[in-house]
Amino acid sequence: xxxxxxxxxxxxxxxxxxxxxxxxxxxxxxxxxxxxxxxxxxxxxxxxxxxxxxxxxxxxxxxxxxxxxxxxxxxxxxxxxxxxxxxxxxxxxxxxxxxxxxxxxxxxxxxxxxxxxxxxxxxxxxxxxxxxxxxxxxxxxxxxxxxxxxxxxxxxxxxxxxxxxxxxxxxxxxxxxxxxxxxxxxxxxxxxxxxxxxxxxxxxxxxxxxxxxxxxxxxxxxxxxxxxxxxxxxxxxxxxxxxxxxxxxxxxxxxxxxxxxxxxxxxxxxxxxxxxxxxxxxxxxxxxxxxxxxxxxxxxxxxxxxxxxxxxxxxx
Amino acid sequence: xxxxxxxxxxxxxxxxxxxxxxxxxxxxxxxxxxxxxxxxxxxxxxxxxxxxxxxxxxxxxxxxxxxxxxxxxxxxxxxxx
Numbered sequence: 001x002x003x004x005x006x007x008x009x010x011x012x013x014x015x016x017x018x019x020x021x022x023x024x025x026x027x028x029x030x031x032x033x034x035x036x037x038x039x040x041x042x043x044x045x046x047x048x049x050x051x052x053x054x055x056x057x058x059x060x061x062x063x064x065x066x067x068x069x070x071x072x073x074x075x076x077x078x079x080x081x082x083x084x085x086x087x088x089x090x091x092x093x094x095x096x097x098x099x100x101x102x103x104x105x106x107x108x109x110x111x112x113x114x115x116x117x118x119x120x121x122x123x124x125x126x127x128x129x130x131x132x133x134x135x136x137x138x139x140x141x142x143x144x145x146x147x148x149x150x151x152x153x154x155x156x157x158x159x160x161x162x163x164x165x166x167x168x169x170x171x172x173x174x175x176x177x178x179x180x181x182x183x184x185x186x187x188x189x190x191x192x193x194x195x196x197x198x199x200x201x202x203x204x205x206x207x208x209x210x211x212x213x214x215x216x217x218x219x220x221x222x223x224x225x226x227x228x229x230x231x232x233x234x235x236x237x238x239x240x241x242x243x244x245x246x247x248x249x250x251x252x253x254x255x256x257x258x259x260x261x262x263x264x265x266x267x268x269x270x271x272x273x274x275x276x277x278x279x280x281x282x283x284x285x286x287x288x289x290x291x292x293x294x295x296x297x298x299x300x301x302x303x304x305x306x307x308x309x310x311x312x313x314x315x316x
Numbered sequence: 317x318x319x320x321x322x323x324x325x326x327x328x329x330x331x332x333x334x335x336x337x338x339x340x341x342x343x344x345x346x347x348x349x350x351x352x353x354x355x356x357x358x359x360x361x362x363x364x365x366x367x368x369x370x371x372x373x374x375x376x377x378x379x380x381x382x383x384x385x386x387x388x389x390x391x392x393x394x395x396x397x
Binding site: 037038205206207208210211214215244246250 | 357365366378381
Protein backbone atom coordinates (compact mmCIF):
# COMPACT_ATOMS: atom_id res chain seq x y z
CA UNK A 1 0.00 0.00 0.00
CA UNK A 2 1.26 3.50 -0.87
CA UNK A 3 0.19 6.93 0.29
CA UNK A 4 -0.56 7.80 -3.30
CA UNK A 5 0.21 7.11 -6.93
CA UNK A 6 2.11 8.89 -9.65
CA UNK A 7 2.27 8.86 -13.42
CA UNK A 8 5.57 7.24 -14.49
CA UNK A 9 5.19 7.09 -18.28
CA UNK A 10 2.97 8.03 -21.20
CA UNK A 11 2.12 6.89 -24.69
CA UNK A 12 -0.25 7.81 -27.49
CA UNK A 13 -1.46 6.67 -30.86
CA UNK A 14 -3.23 8.41 -33.72
CA UNK A 15 -4.37 6.73 -36.93
CA UNK A 16 -2.35 7.55 -40.03
CA UNK A 17 -5.16 8.99 -42.09
CA UNK A 18 -5.49 12.78 -41.86
CA UNK A 19 -8.80 14.48 -42.66
CA UNK A 20 -8.24 18.17 -43.42
CA UNK A 21 -10.80 20.96 -43.44
CA UNK A 22 -10.52 21.08 -47.22
CA UNK A 23 -11.43 17.38 -47.33
CA UNK A 24 -14.51 18.15 -45.22
CA UNK A 25 -15.47 21.03 -47.49
CA UNK A 26 -15.92 18.45 -50.25
CA UNK A 27 -18.33 16.45 -48.06
CA UNK A 28 -20.52 19.13 -46.43
CA UNK A 29 -21.20 22.85 -46.82
CA UNK A 30 -18.23 24.22 -44.86
CA UNK A 31 -14.80 25.78 -45.37
CA UNK A 32 -11.38 25.87 -43.76
CA UNK A 33 -11.99 29.48 -42.71
CA UNK A 34 -15.35 28.63 -41.09
CA UNK A 35 -13.97 25.66 -39.14
CA UNK A 36 -10.77 27.39 -37.98
CA UNK A 37 -12.64 30.49 -36.80
CA UNK A 38 -15.42 28.56 -35.00
CA UNK A 39 -13.54 25.67 -33.38
CA UNK A 40 -9.83 26.14 -34.15
CA UNK A 41 -9.36 22.73 -35.75
CA UNK A 42 -7.10 22.38 -38.83
CA UNK A 43 -7.12 18.60 -39.19
CA UNK A 44 -8.06 15.40 -37.41
CA UNK A 45 -7.07 11.73 -37.61
CA UNK A 46 -9.47 9.06 -38.81
CA UNK A 47 -9.23 5.37 -37.89
CA UNK A 48 -9.48 2.71 -40.59
CA UNK A 49 -12.81 0.95 -41.09
CA UNK A 50 -11.59 -2.21 -39.35
CA UNK A 51 -9.69 -0.39 -36.58
CA UNK A 52 -11.61 -0.62 -33.31
CA UNK A 53 -11.38 1.41 -30.11
CA UNK A 54 -9.50 -1.49 -28.51
CA UNK A 55 -6.92 -1.43 -31.32
CA UNK A 56 -6.26 2.27 -30.74
CA UNK A 57 -6.08 1.67 -26.98
CA UNK A 58 -3.57 -1.18 -27.40
CA UNK A 59 -1.22 0.96 -29.48
CA UNK A 60 -1.16 3.80 -26.92
CA UNK A 61 -0.95 1.40 -23.97
CA UNK A 62 1.92 -0.58 -25.49
CA UNK A 63 3.92 2.64 -25.90
CA UNK A 64 3.20 3.76 -22.34
CA UNK A 65 4.22 0.33 -21.04
CA UNK A 66 7.46 0.34 -23.04
CA UNK A 67 8.25 3.84 -21.79
CA UNK A 68 7.71 2.69 -18.19
CA UNK A 69 10.46 0.10 -18.33
CA UNK A 70 8.02 -2.47 -16.94
CA UNK A 71 6.57 -5.56 -18.55
CA UNK A 72 3.01 -6.85 -18.81
CA UNK A 73 3.57 -8.99 -15.72
CA UNK A 74 4.06 -5.83 -13.64
CA UNK A 75 0.57 -4.46 -14.38
CA UNK A 76 -2.33 -5.52 -12.17
CA UNK A 77 -5.01 -3.03 -13.25
CA UNK A 78 -6.24 -1.77 -16.63
CA UNK A 79 -8.76 1.05 -16.88
CA UNK A 80 -10.06 2.25 -20.23
CA UNK A 81 -12.10 5.43 -20.63
CA UNK A 82 -14.22 5.41 -23.77
CA UNK A 83 -17.61 6.59 -24.93
CA UNK A 84 -17.37 5.16 -28.45
CA UNK A 85 -16.50 1.46 -28.03
CA UNK A 86 -19.17 -0.52 -29.90
CA UNK A 87 -18.15 -3.83 -28.31
CA UNK A 88 -19.48 -3.96 -24.77
CA UNK A 89 -18.54 -7.49 -23.71
CA UNK A 90 -15.77 -8.29 -23.18
CA UNK A 91 -15.00 -4.73 -22.26
CA UNK A 92 -12.16 -2.82 -23.91
CA UNK A 93 -9.91 -3.19 -20.84
CA UNK A 94 -10.00 -7.01 -21.13
CA UNK A 95 -9.24 -6.82 -24.86
CA UNK A 96 -6.29 -4.53 -24.20
CA UNK A 97 -4.97 -6.70 -21.37
CA UNK A 98 -5.20 -9.81 -23.52
CA UNK A 99 -3.40 -8.18 -26.45
CA UNK A 100 -0.58 -6.94 -24.21
CA UNK A 101 -0.26 -10.22 -22.28
CA UNK A 102 -1.34 -8.77 -18.95
CA UNK A 103 -2.52 -11.94 -17.25
CA UNK A 104 -4.92 -11.23 -14.40
CA UNK A 105 -5.55 -7.50 -13.99
CA UNK A 106 -8.56 -5.77 -12.55
CA UNK A 107 -10.09 -4.62 -15.85
CA UNK A 108 -12.61 -1.79 -16.04
CA UNK A 109 -14.14 0.41 -18.71
CA UNK A 110 -15.28 3.85 -17.60
CA UNK A 111 -17.80 5.92 -19.49
CA UNK A 112 -18.13 9.51 -18.42
CA UNK A 113 -17.70 10.76 -22.00
CA UNK A 114 -15.15 13.55 -22.37
CA UNK A 115 -14.09 13.50 -18.70
CA UNK A 116 -13.51 9.73 -18.83
CA UNK A 117 -9.74 9.76 -18.56
CA UNK A 118 -9.75 11.80 -15.33
CA UNK A 119 -12.41 9.52 -13.81
CA UNK A 120 -10.35 6.49 -14.90
CA UNK A 121 -7.15 7.96 -13.45
CA UNK A 122 -9.00 8.53 -10.17
CA UNK A 123 -10.10 4.86 -10.11
CA UNK A 124 -6.51 3.70 -10.53
CA UNK A 125 -5.23 6.19 -7.95
CA UNK A 126 -7.77 5.02 -5.36
CA UNK A 127 -7.10 1.35 -6.06
CA UNK A 128 -3.39 1.93 -5.48
CA UNK A 129 -4.03 3.99 -2.32
CA UNK A 130 -6.13 1.23 -0.74
CA UNK A 131 -3.68 -1.48 -1.78
CA UNK A 132 -5.90 -3.24 -4.32
CA UNK A 133 -3.48 -2.49 -7.16
CA UNK A 134 0.22 -1.74 -7.45
CA UNK A 135 0.67 -0.57 -11.00
CA UNK A 136 -2.07 0.40 -13.46
CA UNK A 137 -2.46 1.20 -17.12
CA UNK A 138 -4.95 4.01 -17.64
CA UNK A 139 -6.08 4.64 -21.19
CA UNK A 140 -8.40 7.03 -23.01
CA UNK A 141 -9.37 5.72 -26.45
CA UNK A 142 -11.97 6.87 -28.94
CA UNK A 143 -13.19 6.22 -32.44
CA UNK A 144 -15.58 9.16 -32.51
CA UNK A 145 -15.81 9.04 -36.30
CA UNK A 146 -17.93 5.90 -35.80
CA UNK A 147 -20.52 7.96 -33.89
CA UNK A 148 -20.31 11.06 -36.09
CA UNK A 149 -23.22 12.21 -38.26
CA UNK A 150 -21.37 13.01 -41.49
CA UNK A 151 -24.39 14.95 -42.80
CA UNK A 152 -24.38 17.37 -39.85
CA UNK A 153 -22.07 20.23 -40.80
CA UNK A 154 -22.13 21.73 -37.30
CA UNK A 155 -20.74 18.60 -35.63
CA UNK A 156 -18.88 16.46 -38.17
CA UNK A 157 -16.05 18.98 -38.36
CA UNK A 158 -15.30 18.52 -34.66
CA UNK A 159 -14.39 14.91 -34.06
CA UNK A 160 -11.38 12.67 -34.49
CA UNK A 161 -9.96 9.31 -33.39
CA UNK A 162 -7.01 8.49 -31.16
CA UNK A 163 -5.77 7.18 -27.85
CA UNK A 164 -3.48 8.15 -24.99
CA UNK A 165 -2.26 6.11 -22.04
CA UNK A 166 -0.31 6.39 -18.81
CA UNK A 167 1.27 3.94 -16.39
CA UNK A 168 0.57 4.78 -12.76
CA UNK A 169 2.32 3.24 -9.74
CA UNK A 170 2.42 3.72 -6.01
CA UNK A 171 4.57 6.41 -4.41
CA UNK A 172 5.21 7.44 -0.82
CA UNK A 173 6.40 10.90 -1.85
CA UNK A 174 3.48 13.30 -1.31
CA UNK A 175 5.13 15.83 -3.63
CA UNK A 176 4.85 13.45 -6.58
CA UNK A 177 1.45 11.96 -5.79
CA UNK A 178 -1.56 12.58 -8.01
CA UNK A 179 -3.84 15.01 -6.17
CA UNK A 180 -7.30 13.98 -4.93
CA UNK A 181 -9.74 14.12 -7.81
CA UNK A 182 -12.33 16.91 -7.92
CA UNK A 183 -15.28 15.53 -9.82
CA UNK A 184 -18.99 15.85 -10.33
CA UNK A 185 -21.72 16.33 -12.88
CA UNK A 186 -24.73 18.42 -13.87
CA UNK A 187 -27.28 15.69 -14.64
CA UNK A 188 -30.10 18.20 -15.11
CA UNK A 189 -28.23 19.39 -18.20
CA UNK A 190 -27.68 15.86 -19.59
CA UNK A 191 -29.69 16.43 -22.73
CA UNK A 192 -27.27 18.94 -24.20
CA UNK A 193 -24.80 16.26 -25.34
CA UNK A 194 -26.16 12.90 -26.47
CA UNK A 195 -25.31 9.65 -28.21
CA UNK A 196 -28.44 7.56 -27.81
CA UNK A 197 -29.98 4.40 -29.15
CA UNK A 198 -32.47 6.14 -31.43
CA UNK A 199 -29.92 8.66 -32.71
CA UNK A 200 -26.55 6.90 -32.36
CA UNK A 201 -24.50 9.96 -33.28
CA UNK A 202 -23.06 12.78 -31.19
CA UNK A 203 -25.69 15.52 -30.94
CA UNK A 204 -25.05 18.62 -28.91
CA UNK A 205 -26.52 22.01 -28.13
CA UNK A 206 -23.34 23.90 -28.93
CA UNK A 207 -24.25 27.27 -27.46
CA UNK A 208 -25.38 25.78 -24.14
CA UNK A 209 -22.28 23.63 -23.83
CA UNK A 210 -20.10 26.62 -24.71
CA UNK A 211 -21.78 28.79 -22.08
CA UNK A 212 -21.45 26.08 -19.41
CA UNK A 213 -17.80 25.43 -20.19
CA UNK A 214 -16.70 29.06 -20.39
CA UNK A 215 -18.62 30.28 -17.32
CA UNK A 216 -18.86 27.35 -14.85
CA UNK A 217 -15.59 25.45 -15.13
CA UNK A 218 -12.90 27.95 -14.10
CA UNK A 219 -13.91 27.85 -10.39
CA UNK A 220 -13.88 24.03 -10.49
CA UNK A 221 -10.39 24.08 -11.98
CA UNK A 222 -9.31 26.39 -9.15
CA UNK A 223 -10.71 23.77 -6.73
CA UNK A 224 -8.55 21.11 -8.40
CA UNK A 225 -5.46 23.24 -7.80
CA UNK A 226 -6.57 23.90 -4.19
CA UNK A 227 -6.95 20.19 -3.45
CA UNK A 228 -3.44 19.68 -4.85
CA UNK A 229 -2.00 22.49 -2.73
CA UNK A 230 -0.74 24.17 -5.89
CA UNK A 231 -1.44 27.71 -7.02
CA UNK A 232 -2.80 28.20 -10.53
CA UNK A 233 0.19 30.43 -11.33
CA UNK A 234 2.59 27.65 -10.28
CA UNK A 235 1.35 25.22 -12.94
CA UNK A 236 3.81 24.23 -15.66
CA UNK A 237 0.99 23.06 -17.93
CA UNK A 238 -2.78 22.98 -18.20
CA UNK A 239 -4.26 20.12 -20.21
CA UNK A 240 -8.03 20.52 -20.51
CA UNK A 241 -10.34 18.36 -22.60
CA UNK A 242 -9.78 19.41 -26.20
CA UNK A 243 -13.38 20.32 -26.98
CA UNK A 244 -13.04 23.48 -29.02
CA UNK A 245 -10.15 25.96 -29.13
CA UNK A 246 -12.48 28.81 -28.19
CA UNK A 247 -13.64 26.92 -25.10
CA UNK A 248 -10.03 26.23 -24.09
CA UNK A 249 -9.11 29.89 -24.56
CA UNK A 250 -12.33 31.03 -22.88
CA UNK A 251 -11.52 28.97 -19.78
CA UNK A 252 -7.84 29.96 -19.79
CA UNK A 253 -8.80 33.64 -19.89
CA UNK A 254 -10.53 33.25 -16.51
CA UNK A 255 -7.56 31.59 -14.80
CA UNK A 256 -4.44 33.22 -13.45
CA UNK A 257 -1.80 31.13 -15.25
CA UNK A 258 1.81 32.28 -15.32
CA UNK A 259 3.24 33.34 -18.66
CA UNK A 260 5.33 30.17 -18.75
CA UNK A 261 2.37 27.83 -18.29
CA UNK A 262 1.78 25.71 -21.39
CA UNK A 263 -1.90 25.43 -22.30
CA UNK A 264 -2.45 22.33 -24.45
CA UNK A 265 -4.01 23.11 -27.81
CA UNK A 266 -3.64 19.74 -29.50
CA UNK A 267 -7.20 20.11 -30.79
CA UNK A 268 -5.75 22.08 -33.73
CA UNK A 269 -4.24 18.88 -35.14
CA UNK A 270 -6.37 16.16 -33.55
CA UNK A 271 -9.91 17.52 -33.28
CA UNK A 272 -12.07 16.58 -30.33
CA UNK A 273 -11.28 12.99 -29.30
CA UNK A 274 -13.43 12.92 -26.12
CA UNK A 275 -11.85 10.74 -23.40
CA UNK A 276 -8.67 10.36 -25.46
CA UNK A 277 -8.03 14.08 -25.80
CA UNK A 278 -6.31 14.77 -22.46
CA UNK A 279 -3.91 11.77 -22.40
CA UNK A 280 -3.19 12.31 -26.11
CA UNK A 281 -2.36 15.99 -25.65
CA UNK A 282 -0.46 15.25 -22.42
CA UNK A 283 1.66 12.52 -23.98
CA UNK A 284 2.63 14.78 -26.89
CA UNK A 285 3.42 17.66 -24.55
CA UNK A 286 5.69 15.55 -22.36
CA UNK A 287 7.28 13.90 -25.41
CA UNK A 288 8.19 17.35 -26.76
CA UNK A 289 10.31 17.75 -23.63
CA UNK A 290 9.19 21.23 -22.64
CA UNK A 291 7.92 20.28 -19.19
CA UNK A 292 10.46 19.65 -16.42
CA UNK A 293 10.31 16.36 -14.55
CA UNK A 294 8.30 16.82 -11.35
CA UNK A 295 6.56 19.98 -12.59
CA UNK A 296 2.82 20.24 -11.83
CA UNK A 297 0.36 19.67 -14.68
CA UNK A 298 -3.37 20.20 -14.18
CA UNK A 299 -5.67 17.83 -16.09
CA UNK A 300 -9.34 18.68 -16.47
CA UNK A 301 -11.99 16.76 -18.39
CA UNK A 302 -15.56 17.91 -19.02
CA UNK A 303 -18.40 17.02 -21.34
CA UNK A 304 -21.30 14.61 -21.79
CA UNK A 305 -23.35 14.12 -18.67
CA UNK A 306 -22.47 16.91 -18.05
CA UNK A 307 -19.57 15.37 -16.15
CA UNK A 308 -16.28 16.87 -15.10
CA UNK A 309 -13.17 15.74 -13.23
CA UNK A 310 -9.64 16.93 -12.73
CA UNK A 311 -6.44 16.41 -10.81
CA UNK A 312 -2.86 17.65 -10.70
CA UNK A 313 -0.14 15.21 -11.72
CA UNK A 314 3.62 15.63 -11.75
CA UNK A 315 5.48 15.39 -15.04
CA UNK A 316 7.27 12.01 -15.13
CA UNK B 317 -29.78 49.13 -11.03
CA UNK B 318 -31.12 52.51 -12.08
CA UNK B 319 -33.30 52.48 -15.17
CA UNK B 320 -31.14 52.84 -18.25
CA UNK B 321 -32.29 54.53 -21.42
CA UNK B 322 -32.23 52.65 -24.72
CA UNK B 323 -29.27 54.75 -25.79
CA UNK B 324 -27.34 53.81 -22.66
CA UNK B 325 -28.10 50.12 -23.13
CA UNK B 326 -27.06 50.29 -26.79
CA UNK B 327 -23.79 52.01 -25.83
CA UNK B 328 -23.09 49.33 -23.23
CA UNK B 329 -23.79 46.63 -25.80
CA UNK B 330 -21.47 48.33 -28.28
CA UNK B 331 -18.65 48.20 -25.71
CA UNK B 332 -19.26 44.49 -25.20
CA UNK B 333 -19.46 43.80 -28.93
CA UNK B 334 -16.21 45.63 -29.49
CA UNK B 335 -14.41 43.70 -26.78
CA UNK B 336 -15.81 40.25 -27.53
CA UNK B 337 -16.13 40.30 -31.30
CA UNK B 338 -14.12 43.30 -32.49
CA UNK B 339 -17.22 45.11 -33.77
CA UNK B 340 -16.78 48.81 -34.59
CA UNK B 341 -19.05 50.71 -32.12
CA UNK B 342 -20.12 53.04 -34.97
CA UNK B 343 -21.78 50.05 -36.68
CA UNK B 344 -24.00 49.23 -33.70
CA UNK B 345 -27.57 50.36 -34.40
CA UNK B 346 -31.01 48.92 -33.60
CA UNK B 347 -31.61 47.64 -37.12
CA UNK B 348 -28.33 45.71 -37.37
CA UNK B 349 -28.42 41.90 -37.31
CA UNK B 350 -25.76 40.31 -35.09
CA UNK B 351 -24.94 37.52 -37.52
CA UNK B 352 -25.63 39.15 -40.92
CA UNK B 353 -24.39 42.71 -40.36
CA UNK B 354 -21.97 42.56 -37.42
CA UNK B 355 -20.41 39.15 -38.16
CA UNK B 356 -21.01 37.85 -34.62
CA UNK B 357 -21.04 34.03 -34.81
CA UNK B 358 -23.08 31.76 -32.55
CA UNK B 359 -20.35 31.26 -29.95
CA UNK B 360 -19.39 34.94 -29.87
CA UNK B 361 -23.11 35.61 -29.33
CA UNK B 362 -22.93 33.49 -26.16
CA UNK B 363 -19.97 35.56 -24.97
CA UNK B 364 -21.90 38.76 -25.70
CA UNK B 365 -24.91 37.43 -23.76
CA UNK B 366 -22.80 36.38 -20.77
CA UNK B 367 -21.12 39.79 -20.67
CA UNK B 368 -24.49 41.55 -21.05
CA UNK B 369 -25.96 39.53 -18.15
CA UNK B 370 -23.10 40.68 -15.96
CA UNK B 371 -23.19 44.30 -17.09
CA UNK B 372 -26.96 44.84 -17.00
CA UNK B 373 -27.92 42.41 -14.23
CA UNK B 374 -30.41 40.48 -16.40
CA UNK B 375 -30.88 36.79 -17.17
CA UNK B 376 -30.84 35.80 -20.83
CA UNK B 377 -31.55 32.04 -21.11
CA UNK B 378 -30.19 30.06 -24.09
CA UNK B 379 -33.72 29.64 -25.48
CA UNK B 380 -34.05 33.41 -25.62
CA UNK B 381 -30.71 34.00 -27.36
CA UNK B 382 -32.09 32.67 -30.66
CA UNK B 383 -34.79 35.39 -30.59
CA UNK B 384 -32.27 38.20 -30.25
CA UNK B 385 -31.57 38.68 -33.94
CA UNK B 386 -30.84 42.40 -34.00
CA UNK B 387 -29.23 44.95 -31.69
CA UNK B 388 -32.73 46.42 -31.22
CA UNK B 389 -34.07 43.02 -30.05
CA UNK B 390 -31.32 42.84 -27.43
CA UNK B 391 -31.83 46.44 -26.28
CA UNK B 392 -35.57 45.80 -25.85
CA UNK B 393 -34.98 42.56 -23.95
CA UNK B 394 -32.51 44.22 -21.57
CA UNK B 395 -34.79 47.26 -21.20
CA UNK B 396 -37.62 45.01 -19.96
CA UNK B 397 -35.10 43.52 -17.51
